[in-house]
Amino acid sequence: MDAVADNKQLDISASIELLRERWPDAINHDNRDGFSGIIVDPAQLDDVALAIRDELGFDYLSSVTGVDYLGVSDHMEVVYHAYRTGGGPGLVFKAQTGRDDPRVPSLVPVWPGADFQEREAYDLYGIHFEGHPNLRRILLWDGFDGHPMRKDWQEAYYEEEHKPFDSRWPGGQVYRAEEKNVFGKNVKYPDDFDLGRLNDVSESELYQGLGLGVDVQALDSDGLRTDRLVVNLGPHHPSTHGVFRMVVTLDGETIASLDPVMGYLHRNHEKIGERNSFLHNMPFTDRLDYISSMSNNLGYALAVEQLLSQGARYSPPSYRAECLRVLMVELTRIVNHLWSLGFLLNDLGAFFTPMLYANNEREKILDFFEATAGSRLMCNYMRFAGVYRDLPERIRSVANLVNDKVRDYNTMDYLTEMVNERLPRFLDEYDTLLTRNEILRERTVGVGVLLAEDAIALSTCGPLLRASGVPYDVRRAEPYSIYPELDFDIPTGMNGDIYDRYLVRFQEMRESVRILKQILPRLEQTQGHEVVTKVRH
Numbered sequence: 001m002d003a004v005a006d007n008k009q010l011d012i013s014a015s016i017e018l019l020r021e022r023w024p025d026a027i028n029h030d031n032r033d034g035f036s037g038i039i040v041d042p043a044q045l046d047d048v049a050l051a052i053r054d055e056l057g058f059d060y061l062s063s064v065t066g067v068d069y070l071g072v073s074d075h076m077e078v079v080y081h082a083y084r085t086g087g088g089p090g091l092v093f094k095a096q097t098g099r100d101d102p103r104v105p106s107l108v109p110v111w112p113g114a115d116f117q118e119r120e121a122y123d124l125y126g127i128h129f130e131g132h133p134n135l136r137r138i139l140l141w142d143g144f145d146g147h148p149m150r151k152d153w154q155e156a157y158y159e160e161e162h163k164p165f166d167s168r169w170p171g172g173q174v175y176r177a178e179e180k181n182v183f184g185k186n187v188k189y190p191d192d193f194d195l196g197r198l199n200d201v202s203e204s205e206l207y208q209g210l211g212l213g214v215d216v217q218a219l220d221s222d223g224l225r226t227d228r229l230v231v232n233l234g235p236h237h238p239s240t241h242g243v244f245r246m247v248v249t250l251d252g253e254t255i256a257s258l259d260p261v262m263g264y265l266h267r268n269h270e271k272i273g274e275r276n277s278f279l280h281n282m283p284f285t286d287r288l289d290y291i292s293s294m295s296n297n298l299g300y301a302l303a304v305e306q307l308l309s310q311g312a313r314y315s316p317p318s319y320r321a322e323c324l325r326v327l328m329v330e331l332t333r334i335v336n337h338l339w340s341l342g343f344l345l346n347d348l349g350a351f352f353t354p355m356l357y358a359n360n361e362r363e364k365i366l367d368f369f370e371a372t373a374g375s376r377l378m379c380n381y382m383r384f385a386g387v388y389r390d391l392p393e394r395i396r397s398v399a400n401l402v403n404d405k406v407r408d409y410n411t412m413d414y415l416t417e418m419v420n421e422r423l424p425r426f427l428d429e430y431d432t433l434l435t436r437n438e439i440l441r442e443r444t445v446g447v448g449v450l451l452a453e454d455a456i457a458l459s460t461c462g463p464l465l466r467a468s469g470v471p472y473d474v475r476r477a478e479p480y481s482i483y484p485e486l487d488f489d490i491p492t493g494m495n496g497d498i499y500d501r502y503l504v505r506f507q508e509m510r511e512s513v514r515i516l517k518q519i520l521p522r523l524e525q526t527q528g529h530e531v532v533t534k535v536r537h
Contacts, residue, residue, distance in 0.1 A: 008057030012089055015056045023048060030094065034310060037079075037092030042104045045095050049080075049110045058082035058091050060472070061107070061459050064117035066125035068099070070151035076102045076127060082111075085456055085470055087477035097127065106132035113459020124149035124268075139263035148271050163275050228256065235264050241343060278304050278384070286378040291339055294332040294369070297382035298325055302480055304384050314385070315533040320526035321386040322482045327519050328372075328381060330512040331365050334423065337463075337505040338362045344502065345434065348443050354434060361426050364418060371395040371411070386532025391523070412523070419516040427509055435506065444499035451496055467504040468496035488515050 007018065016038055020027045026044035030037050040048050052058045060083045067077040075096045083090040095104045106129035107114045118129040119138040126147035129135055137144070146153050159165045234245040243264035249257040269284045276284075285300045286293035308314040317325070339362060342355030366376040371392050373379040381388050395414050397407045434440055450460070455468035465472055471490045475483040491507035493500025 007055050008084070010056065012091055015052075015058075015091060018056070019048060019051060022051070030092075037094060039094050039096060042095045042097060045105050045107070046110065048093070049107050052082055052091060052093065053110055056091070057084050057086075059456050060085050061111035061113050062090060062461075064107070064114050064121060066121035066127050066149065068125060068149065068151045070099065074099055076125060078104050078121060078127060080107070083477070085472045085477075087472070089478060102127040103130055104128075105130050106135075108132055111459065112457050117459075123147065124270075126150060137263075139266040141263075148268055161275060163277075163280065235261075238265055282382065283378065283380045286380055290377045291336050292332050293377060293379045294328040294381060295336075297379065298329050298481075301382040301384055308384060317386045317533060318526075318530050319482070320390075320523070320529040321531045321533075323519055323522045323526060324387050324391070324531060325382065326481055326483070326486070327516065327523070328369075328379075328387075330515050330519075331368070333512045334509050335362050335365050337509050341502060341505055344498075345440070348440065350434075350440075354430070357426075357430065361423065364422065367397070368395065368411075368414065368418070383532050385534075386530070388532075390531045412520075415523075416520060419513060419520060423509075423513050423516075427506070427513070431506065435503070440502075441499060444497060444502060446495070446497050446499075448498045449496050455496065463501055463504045463508065466491060467493035467501040469493055486515055486518050 007015075010018065016027075016029070019038065020029075023041075023044055026041035027048065028039050030039050062081040062083050063079075065079045065081075067079060069075055069077060076099050078095045078097070080093050080095075081090045082093070097104050102125070104127065106118055108118065108129075109131070115132075115134070116138060118127075118132055119135060121127045122129060122132075122135055123137040123139050124147055136142075140148075148155075159167060229250045231248050231250055232245060233248060234241065235243045237243075243262075245261040245264070247259045247261060248255045267287075269281075269288070273281045273284060282297060282300060285296040288296045305314075305316070309316070338358040342358035345354040346352055369379055369381075370376045373381040373388060391411050393411060395407065395409045395411050450458075450464070450468050452469045455465050455470060460468070461472075469492050471492045473490045474480075475488075476490060488511045491504045491511065493504050
């Protein structure tokens with residue numbers, strides 16, 4: 001046990017050497033230029049993964065990603081990123097397989113959180129994960145033609161490999177290739193598909209595909225015998241809970257089983273991004289989650305900056321740019337949690353009132369985003385080595401039907417009042433009215449419990465993981481920007497129920513305000529400094 005405990009403290013290099021000592025013929029360093037981690041023989045992947053989790057302490061599987069190296073070699077690759085929930089850098093390990101019939105073992109028995117991620121790699125790359133309990137498409141419909149993230153896949157009316165397309169620039173004669181399609185869309189259908197004779201899929205076929213093609217009355221049940229009922233919840237409008245559907249089996253009023261159905265709004269930004277420049281992809285990150293566009297911008301910018309930093313001529317963002325980045329993403333965290341809690345309370349029966357209270361504060365932040373970035377939701381604000389622009393001197397708006405007053409505020413005064421007075425006052429009021437409310441507690445305490453070990457095994461993240469008692473936050477576990485010099489705590493829950501998830505999000509908003517109060521004087525001290533460093537290629 002002592003040796004295992006010591007192994008869990010090893011750094012990445014020592015961890016890799018321990019693995020190579022045990023499996024010298026199955027593990028190799030990834031020595032390709034610019035790459036890191038190890039390449040594992042698929043035949044030994046299960047055993048190596050168990051050692052990585054149990055002996056080296058990398059208990060948290062962050063991501064499973066497919067890669068197609070067509071044109072570079074004849075193989076496909078599955079890339080795994082595993083982390084320790086105690087913090088620190090991740091261990092990257094990979095398995096390679098042929099392109100003609102790509103197959104690797106499923107790691108769902110090791111990390112259950114690999115389930116959806118392996119299904120995504122199967123859906124988009126056609127990689128088969130042997131032993132997966134439910135390997136079927138997750139984002140695309142079952143009749144989709146091919147696997148679009150493969151480099152040799154082309155849409156129905158493929159034009160060129162890189163943008164801008166000749167048909168659209170520089171002559172200005174815009175001609176969309178999909179206009180040739182009899183269906184009016186740039187999409188492929190199976191050869192025997194006839195849109196004019198389209199029949200709805202029968203209910204039995206639908207639920208059989210979802211793994212629910214069984215007699216629900218025959219399922220085992222404890223306690224009071226009641227009829228079982230299969231009910232569809234969603235999909236909802238994308239501006240509310242997102243286009244997400246749950247097929248649930250009810251035993252009375254208790255959910256006995258649930259099968260999530262997603263992908264209704266899947267647009268495969270990754271495939272679009274293959275033809276864009278790095279900068280062209282920034283606006284697409286806004287649309288990954290329209291509630292958190294600033295945060296998505298930053299995540300993408302940080303990834304590209306890591307690549308740029310490999311070059312000798314790269315200059316990192318200025319200190320003021322880093323302050324502006326943290327300002328924007330912490331305001332975004334508040335916007336996100338306000339919306340989340342508002343709709344949670346709406347679903348719990350507090351019909352719209354808490355959500356509208358939250359939305360009023362959210363609008364004040366979005367006004368600031370619009371004045372700075374030019375947009376309230378699709379901000380496109382972050383840039384490599386900086387941000388798009390500095391704060392405006394003033395925030396102005398014209399009178400309209402909603403707002404009958406012309407507004408004209410000094411930006412720093414607006415921010416200072418929001419951070420020091422308005423947001424703390426609102427959070428105190430919201431807390432007083434709701435947190436100890438008897439109805440809220442009755443409908444959330446002890447409901448939807450997710451224990452810490454299950455939350456880690458299922459690769460949950462963010463407030464969901466922290467509400468289960470795991471103090472894992474990337475700002476501390478693998479720090480970036482100026483977070484190491486800022487003073488803030490990581491809120492966690494104790495019971496892992498819905499009430500804890502409410503409390504964690506609420507406390508995270510308070511911590512965001514705490515961070516913002518530290519950013520304000522830094523903005524005052526750096527006025528006039530550059531906000532974007534020129535990137536030289």
